Amino acid sequence: MKAATLAPVRAVLFDLDGTLIDSAPDLGAAADGMRVSRGLAPKPLDEYRPHAGSGARGMLHVAFGIGVEHVDYEAFKEEFFLRYEACLTQRTRPFSGVQELLESLVRRGLLWGIVTNKAFRFTSPIVRSLKLLDSASTVICGDTTSHAKPHPEPLLAAARQLALSPSQCIYVGDDERDIVAGRCAGMRTVAAKYGYLGQGARVASWGADAEVSSPLQVLQLLEPS
Structure with missing residues (x-):
């Protein structure tokens, strides 16, 4: 853990995929189902996992080697969304330590x-299915505001809902865009190194105020120095 106390704070905000929950198995299953339906051999989850933070774009890149410039990308993306929507709560689980972390924050x-950045149509069923997320005081999705991260507006919207100033919040995420958004919003930031990160991620270059290797290490950052 890159240690630097972030106390005092009034609220802790989190990214979802790769920070609170491990959704890679369901994301990978949706993309792999597309491969199998086309007579292609399945791929192991380990190939999908590092790209889970990129959503449909990442999954389709692994499954078919296509990007947004491909002529069939939009059709593939819509098929992926339908397949993912049908399975998104089957294998998704919180990371180890997340339940204890959230319970401790409430106490x-x-x-x-x-x-x-996950759209409401996917976020809402996941939040409803995982009871440990019931105590969330705000849930801002990728389509809640007119901007998505790395723009700061989603984080500013969360602070407004909590009736707090951004300086009273910290934001924890596993992608550089999370740290950029948090810093631009005026929040202190924590890089979750246990998350998906992506290929070749250089976490130290993101400029986060702190880094953690497990969810429970966030609590140590809240202790007065």
Whole structure:
């Protein structure tokens, strides 16, 4: 853990995929189902996992080697969305330590919330299915505001919902765009190194105020120095 106390704070905001939950198995299954339906051999989850933070774009790149410039990308993306929507709560689980982390925040009288680029149509069923997320005081999705991360507006919207100033919040995420958004919003930031990160991620270059290797290490950052 890159240690630097972030106390005092009133709220802790989290990215969803790769920070609170491991959704890679369901994301990978949706993309791999597309491969199998076309007579292609399945791929192991380990190939999909590093790209899970990129959503449909990442999954389709692994499954078919295509990008947004491909003539069939939009059709493939819509098929992926339908397949993912049908399975998105089957294998998705919180990372180890997340339940204890959230329970501890509540016991300490701190607010917590979710700020994700995942669309509401996918976020809502996941949040409803995982009871440990019931205590979230705000959930901002990728289509809640007119901008997505790395723009700061989703984080600013969360702070407004909590009736807090951004300086009273910290934001925890596993992607550089999370750190950029948090810094631009005026929040202190924490890089979740246990998340998906992506290929060749240089976490130290993101400029986060702190780095953690497990969810529970976030609590150590909240202790007064």
